[in-house]
Amino acid sequence: DAKTTQPNSMESNEEEPVHLPCNHSTISGTDYIHWYRQLPSQGPEYVIHGLTSNVNNRMASLAIAEDRKSSTLILHRATLRDAAVYYCILNAGGTSYGKLTFGQGTILTVHP
């Protein structure tokens, strides 16, 4: 699986936007970019995914660089409940049974 690189940790204040970066310079043309998050004592939770175009859903936005070698997960207004580990994962969607390979992720701390 292609590798992703994320900062170990980031901090934000409540109600401010958060931009979580991810580098994936070895991404292949069929790799989807997924974001999952893991709240304390919970299983991972799907956040968003994309292939080439920017994506929005009720949880977040995903901005994908034109060359697809990096992406940014955007939380528009962080809340205390957004404090979690955020994982950026590449997966060849639609061509495999979809095993996810998790890295260490980014620990997001949200201050009141």
Add this chain to the structure above:
Amino acid sequence: EPEVTQTPSHQVTQMGQEVILRCVPISNHLYFYWYRQILGQKVEFLVSFYNNEISEKSEIFDDQFSVERPDGSNFTLKIRSTKLEDSAMYFCASKKDREFIGYTFGSGTRLTVV
């Protein structure tokens, strides 16, 4: 919102004993998975299951592990003879079909081997 349900939430077992971890995936999902997370470490893939057979497994998933879908709703992970190093959170996950990307994970079973 539909959920993946795992039971028990916490299981303590003695080394060498067999354990069965249970999961009820979302009812219209077709692909099922087990992952584990040792305390302080990454979430690791164990096995994927589709059409009543294993579709992929990791090196961790050795002969001590087995999975089963005994009926239309349950999906189980059995560890035949537990070792201390099997202590971890075990997460069950499911997804609807091959094209849909988003998994739904359960809240996990914390397995403690003593």
